[in-house]
């Protein structure tokens with residue numbers, strides 16, 4: 183059986199089984215699904231098309247006998263020259279002493295390895311005598327550990343395929359194989375290990391990419407369905423007329439994107455399911471306005487609402503804008519760490535009595551003695567700043583309230599549908615009209631004086647500036663020293679009437695808040711800060727954002743920082759000070775100066791950095807796929823997502839025999855029993 187131990191295969195003893203275990207291969211099925219990590223395809227390209235540092239294959243004529251040298255213990259280095267397109271290419275092979283006897287002057291050889299374009303040199307890891315023959319078998323290369331060799335592993339897989347291949351069953355319904363023209367599971371597995379040609383390999387890979395995505399999407403969507411159905415009966419009967427009147431009173435009309443997101447949220451509220459939705463939108467796209475309308479909807483349904491934000495200053499800002507927006511339509515209260523004693527007690531009482539309709543606060547909202555009369559709607563802003571536990575605590579202060587998470591960190595569509603597969607997502611991907619785009623410039627270190635003069639000029643016009651200094655990796659101390667130094671320098675540079683403030687992560691929360699208040703009141707004109715200022719702070723009078731060593735930041739973070747300015751009616755500027763060495767760094771700076779769309783940037787960032795780095799540690803729920811690549815194979819991911827939605831909507835797992843193997847698989851892999859958060 184496929185679930186048997188690998189020891190059942192002839193020739194696999196205990197020692198070899200142990201080595202296989204190090205690769206997470208225990209059963210025959212594990213072995214068959216241990217796909218090559220890459221293939222030698224012998225695709226010969228002209229020298230001019232070879233990319234530095236890439237793995238390439240070239241075909242050439244050996245000029246003279248290779249020379250062999252030994253170093254260290256048992257280590258050897260073989261060097262020779264080949265002529266390719268009349269160019270002499272230096273060849274290096276490590277630990278292949280035996281090859282010396284096989285390669286002679288005038289032999290034609292095909293060499294695969296890492297290309298050094300500067301030295302015209304190839305470091306070979308695979309070679310073969312004779313010309314490249316594209317008809318030839320493509321060589322599978324596995325990632326290996328311990329004593330296992332590629333040859334041995336391949337041989338074992340071949341044996342397993344011979345003895346057990348017939349037991350491989352199809353997982354996908356026949357109709358999918360036909361629609362997508364993909365090979366069946368058995369032949370696809372065979373091809374992954376022993377591809378007959380490039381085309382066959384492509385189709386086999388296509389199959390597994392789709393299969394991986396489909397299984398993943400089914401899992402996520404089933405989980406979401408279970409979560410939704412687990413909680414019923416919180417339908418909120420809000421007053422649509424009152425809502426209309428409220429919206430009409432706004433000094434602006436909603437953008438289409440705001441309108442669409444609002445409708446999605448309202449329809450969740452109306453439904454008996456507990457909402458679990460993420461609202462994404464660039465800074466300034468108008469999330470707060472949408473949030474306010476939803477909070478008001480909850481109030482008209484007789485419920486209370488809560489808005490939790492990560493910092494005191496943000497809480498105060500939201501409190502102010504909500505108080506203004508609601509006027510005498512609702513009572514809004516502020517609850518933060520600095521609200522204490524009698525005042526706090528009074529607010530708590532008014533919450534229990536339902537005199538307070540909306541509470542805005544920090545994590546002060548989740549203390550034990552905070553009790554609502556009937557909390558029906560919860561918003562968590564900058565949700566990634568809170569832990570799962572904190573979010574849950576707030577939610578549990580109501581009876582299955584609808585929950586809306588908000589984030590201004592644009593998450594690429596690609597990641598959103600994987601990482602947040604168990605949440606619904608609304609996106610505000612459009613800015614209110616008439617916003618002035620922030621002008622972004624890239625300045626070299628040596629133009630610093632001009633940048634400082636520019637700040638002085640704008641401060642003279644009554645405006646304010648942020649100056650961000652970089653994180654110094656691994657060293658909190660140096661990091662802060664850096665900020666302190668820069669602060670001193672600027673203070674010395676500017677005349678005394680320009681007040682330069684300093685903000686960094688070592689300050690206490692109250693100190694940070696105090697400095698932000700001074701900045702908001704224009705008592706500080708230039709604020710030197712580490713990235714702690716990143717979170718949604720709103721000082722509309724600040725028009726200049728200078729970012730030191732900008733090449734050290736990711737695009738999304740730069741964008742986040744840039745979003746601190748451009749919040750008022752005045753033209754704002756972002757100056758990136760950077761001398762990036764590499765191509766990627768230069769590319770980043772270029773993208774920043776050309777793009778102000780956060781979603782576009784985040785897609786680019788993802789491409790430059792890869793998904794592993796994209797989220798903080800807390801959120802790295804991004805799955806690893808064996809064959810598929812979320813970015814490269816994005817189309818397949820979308821197809822799989824739609825198919826999964828259809829399967830679940832039409833209950834095909836239960837009702838259609840063609841889907842029985844899929845259902846079986848999902849059950850065996852514990853999808854139905856996954857814990858709810």
Ligand code: ADP
Pocket residue numbers: 434435436437440463464465466467468469470471472590614615
């Ligand atoms: P976010 O929370 O997404 O950063 P806000 O809701 O704070 O954005 O909106 C930023 C600014 O834009 C606020 O001053 C708000 O009043 C204004 N605003 C919001 N929606 C619109 C709109 N549709 N048209 C014009 N201005 C808007």
Ligand code: MG
Pocket residue numbers: 416417418450451452453454455456457584
């Ligand atoms: Mg609901």
